[in-house]
Amino acid sequence: MSGLLIKSFNAPEESRPFEQGTGHLDLINSDAGAVGRAVFEPGWHWAEHVKPIAGTDSCQVAHKGYCVSGRMKIVMDDGEEAEIGAGDFMIAAPGHDAWTVGKEACVMIDWQGMDDYAKR
Numbered sequence: 001m002s003g004l005l006i007k008s009f010n011a012p013e014e015s016r017p018f019e020q021g022t023g024h025l026d027l028i029n030s031d032a033g034a035v036g037r038a039v040f041e042p043g044w045h046w047a048e049h050v051k052p053i054a055g056t057d058s059c060q061v062a063h064k065g066y067c068v069s070g071r072m073k074i075v076m077d078d079g080e081e082a083e084i085g086a087g088d089f090m091i092a093a094p095g096h097d098a099w100t101v102g103k104e105a106c107v108m109i110d111w112q113g114m115d116d117y118a119k120r
Contacts, residue, residue: 005030009037016118019049023105025118036114040072040106045099053118060094061113070106074098 007013012026022044026037046059054060058077067088075081077095084090091112092098100106110117 012037016120018044018118019052022049025114027114033111034114036108036110036117037068038108038110038117040070040100040108042100042103042105044106046097047099050118053120059096059098061117062094063090063092063110064112065090065092065108065110068107068109070104071101072098072106072108073101 007028007030009026009028013029014027016025016027018024018040021041023038023040026039027034029035050059051057067084067086067090069086071083071085073081073083074090074092075097076093082090083101
């Protein structure tokens with residue numbers, strides 16, 4: 001294995017669309033696991049646009065991500081909630097719902113849980 005790996009989200013190895021054209025997840029892979037860049041369009045809501053793909057009552061994927069642009073509201077199954085925006089880093093345990101806030105797409109880079117997220 002080389003000591004240097006360079007890949008681009010401009011040429012992802014896989015792209016997974018969300019329901020109703022509300023965004024997509026682009027993936028690049030490495031020996032350390034998949035890294036995703038997700039674009040959540042205005043109006044995107046996990047419960048409507050990924051739940052049918054996941055088949056679970058709430059998102060059961062752990063996330064470790066950085067918000068590049070836009071805003072997102074995250075509500076944990078226990079009621080804890082937060083809103084994140086551009087420049088924010090977040091960790092979310094399994095068991096949550098989320099949706100975009102406002103009229104701008106939310107773009108996230110996620111280093112955890114992307115192997116099976118929104119996978120059909």
